[in-house]
Amino acid sequence: xxxxxxxxxxxxxxxxxxxxxxxxxxxxxxxxxxxxxxxxxxxxxxxxxxxxxxxxxxxxxxxxxxxxxxxxxxxxxxxxxxxxxxxxxxxxxxxxxxxxxxxxxxxxxxxxxxxxxxxxxxxxxxxxxxxxxxxxxxxxxxxxxxxxxxxxxxxxxxxxxxxxxxxxxxxxxxxxxxxxxxxxxxxxxxxxxxxxxxxxxxxxxxxxxxxxxxxxxxxxxxxxxxxxxxxxxxxxxxxxxxxxxxxxxxxxxxxxxxxxxxxxxxxxxxxxxxxxxxxxxxxxxxxxxxxxxxxxxxxxxxxxxxxxxxxxxxxxxxxxxxxxxxxxxxxxxxxxxxxxxxxxxxxxxxxxxxxxxxxxxxxxxxxxxxxxxxxxxxxxxxxxxxxxxxxxxxxxxxxxxxxxxxxxxxxxxxxxxxxxxxxxxxxxxxxxxxxxxxxxxxxxxxxxxxxxxxxxxxxxxxxxxxxxxxxxxxxxxxxxxxxxxxxxxxxxxxxxxxxxxxxxxxxxxxxxxxxxxxxxxxxxxxxxxxxxxxxxxxxxxxxxxxxxxxxxxxxxxxxxxxxxxxxxxxxxxxxxxxxxxxxxxxxxxxxxxxxxxxxxxxxxxxxxxxxxxxxxxxxxxxxxxxxxxxxxxxxxxxxxxxxxxxxxxxxxxxxxxxxxxxx
Numbered sequence: 001x002x003x004x005x006x007x008x009x010x011x012x013x014x015x016x017x018x019x020x021x022x023x024x025x026x027x028x029x030x031x032x033x034x035x036x037x038x039x040x041x042x043x044x045x046x047x048x049x050x051x052x053x054x055x056x057x058x059x060x061x062x063x064x065x066x067x068x069x070x071x072x073x074x075x076x077x078x079x080x081x082x083x084x085x086x087x088x089x090x091x092x093x094x095x096x097x098x099x100x101x102x103x104x105x106x107x108x109x110x111x112x113x114x115x116x117x118x119x120x121x122x123x124x125x126x127x128x129x130x131x132x133x134x135x136x137x138x139x140x141x142x143x144x145x146x147x148x149x150x151x152x153x154x155x156x157x158x159x160x161x162x163x164x165x166x167x168x169x170x171x172x173x174x175x176x177x178x179x180x181x182x183x184x185x186x187x188x189x190x191x192x193x194x195x196x197x198x199x200x201x202x203x204x205x206x207x208x209x210x211x212x213x214x215x216x217x218x219x220x221x222x223x224x225x226x227x228x229x230x231x232x233x234x235x236x237x238x239x240x241x242x243x244x245x246x247x248x249x250x251x252x253x254x255x256x257x258x259x260x261x262x263x264x265x266x267x268x269x270x271x272x273x274x275x276x277x278x279x280x281x282x283x284x285x286x287x288x289x290x291x292x293x294x295x296x297x298x299x300x301x302x303x304x305x306x307x308x309x310x311x312x313x314x315x316x317x318x319x320x321x322x323x324x325x326x327x328x329x330x331x332x333x334x335x336x337x338x339x340x341x342x343x344x345x346x347x348x349x350x351x352x353x354x355x356x357x358x359x360x361x362x363x364x365x366x367x368x369x370x371x372x373x374x375x376x377x378x379x380x381x382x383x384x385x386x387x388x389x390x391x392x393x394x395x396x397x398x399x400x401x402x403x404x405x406x407x408x409x410x411x412x413x414x415x416x417x418x419x420x421x422x423x424x425x426x427x428x429x430x431x432x433x434x435x436x437x438x439x440x441x442x443x444x445x446x447x448x449x450x451x452x453x454x455x456x457x458x459x460x461x462x463x464x465x466x467x468x469x470x471x472x473x474x475x476x477x478x479x480x481x482x483x484x485x486x487x488x489x490x491x492x493x494x495x496x497x498x499x500x501x502x503x504x505x506x507x508x509x510x511x512x513x514x515x516x517x518x519x520x521x522x523x524x525x526x527x528x529x530x531x532x533x534x535x536x537x538x539x540x541x542x543x544x545x546x547x548x549x550x551x552x553x554x555x556x557x558x559x560x561x562x563x564x565x566x567x568x569x570x571x572x573x574x575x576x577x578x579x580x581x582x583x584x585x586x587x588x589x590x591x592x593x594x595x596x597x598x599x600x601x602x603x604x605x606x607x608x609x610x611x612x613x614x615x616x617x618x619x620x621x622x623x624x625x626x627x628x629x630x631x632x633x634x635x636x637x638x639x640x641x642x643x644x645x646x647x648x649x650x651x652x653x654x655x656x657x658x659x660x661x662x663x
Contacts, residue, residue, distance in 0.1 A: 126317065195638040203284040301393045422482055445457035473640050515545075538607055622634050
């Protein structure tokens with residue numbers, strides 16, 4: 001007798017539930033329907049409940065006191081941290097004394113000769129002019145202090161980053177371990193790195209150098225790993241077929257082939273080290289950053305500008321020199337050289353004799369300056385710009401801050417932005433029940449990522465509440481959201497214009513180059529001059545800092561749209577506006593999402609620093625903790641900044657998912 005097997009009928013899902021986004025939202029709605037009433041009944045709505053808050057003031061204060069009391073007696077400090085601190089101090093002092101011994105003429109000559117050897121006469125003239133400008137502004141000694149700190153920090157960062165990148169480039173397991181760590185470190189604001197090192201090393205140069213190393217090493221590690229993993233497979237196979245050992249393959253093939261990435265890593269490390277060295281002035285780094293910090297504290301815009309200009313010049317010079325070394329030379333040129341019947345890869349390098357002549361010339365100039373008694377920059381050559389700048393600021397205060405016909409004044413703009421944008425956004429966020437904020441974070445993170453992304457974002461946001469800084473964190477978040485909205489409007493509009501006009505893009509490129517090399521601290525100077533102090537100036541500085549990255553990424557994304565798709569749209573009679581709206585923007589969506597992510601991360605970095613100019617919230621708590629020695633307040637605020645940065649990164653960074661199909 002034959003038996004028939006009937007399959008169970010499948011229940012067809014409604015059409016709307018076939019979309020992944022709809023299914024995610026349905027699951028979140030079901031979870032909220034179950035969990036929200038329980039949470040509301042147990043802890044009520046409103047702000048973060050006190051029952052879920054952990055007071056870390058006492059343990060952190062006791063830990064801080066123990067470290068201070070035992071810093072000169074405990075073996076851990078005497079025989080480890082003490083030696084590290086002394087080595088840092090001696091290294092920075094040695095470099096500083098060498099720079100002073102070379103004198104202004106020797107340092108300027110050495111910088112110009114290095115720039116000439118790397119990139120040509122034009123950059124050499126610009127480098128010499130930059131160093132001379134530092135002296136003319138009366139900032140030669142602070143510039144040498146910043147350079148000395150940077151030299152030590154960059155050397156250590158390059159060594160640490162290169163070793164980590166070497167391990168990650170050669171080991172898949174170490175790469176998987178380091179990748180999330182480096183991802184997290186690169187989205188954290190610079191301020192978050194200051195407090196842990198201050199807790200161990202105290203205020204001073206060692207803490208500043210080590211904070212700079214921790215901040216600047218990740219780009220070197222990431223790009224070193226990228227270069228080693230991206231080496232030409234055919235070349236590696238050819239070297240291996242010749243019987244080369246693993247160390248020989250590394251030294252003769254992998255590292256030479258990764259030269260471009262290594263030099264790019266050096267460039268990024270130097271730029272981040274300069275940015276951090278300036279910010280680290282709040283923990284005793286000294287140098288140019290300290291001059292800016294002291295001037296901003298007293299709202300002395302003229303003195304801040306006199307110290308800020310050398311920072312910008314130093315950043316531009318270092319960026320151009322290292323960028324020319326990495327990008328100007330192009331790919332390493334390989335030649336097969338027959339030596340003893342064995343072909344080996346050779347990378348052509350610059351002649352060593354030229355470098356020797358350049359160094360000898362710099363030494364001769366330094367010795368001549370020493371013999372002439374011109375080591376120190378002459379006082380008679382200093383140009384005081386602080387007084388005229390302050391007079392200009394006073395004039396602006398009297399004529400541009402308020403009462404300008406039709407347009408109003410800068411103070412009125414800042415007041416309107418605070419009243420109409422910042423205050424409503426802050427009030428709205430603080431009005432929301434705490435569980436609704438967590439639910440919103442989970443929804444945003446899960447819609448563009450995975451459940452792991454959503455879980456990480458929710459845990460980071462919940463940690464802020466547990467730390468007891470829920471309200472200040474929402475205040476900081478409101479400033480970030482408002483500044484990001486302005487940044488995206490301006491950045492997308494400018495990026496679209498640059499993508500559609502080659503001439504406009506060429507005019508914009510040098511401006512973006514300069515803005516992207518300026519350290520975060522410098523952006524506070526012009527906004528204080530224009531808008532005074534408060535939350536609006538902090539948001540304005542954040543917008544200006546994040547805008548170049550958003551413009552560049554948007555322009556690049558739109559320009560990389562498939563030309564065939566645009567040609568097809570034009571053949572169908574689409575107008576330029578229709579091509580943009582229906583073809584370019586949808587196809588450039590990944591680039592636009594990346595621009596959003598980078599805009600959020602960069603805005604947060606400056607909004608936090610805005611605590612120095614009246615931004616308040618977490619930035620102010622961090623600065624207050626550092627300035628007053630209240631490390632409990634500072635550490636809690638710093639931890640909240642870390643959590644906020646992690647949450648914002650996960651909410652705005654799409655995660656690619658790989659689905660496995662069963663047979």
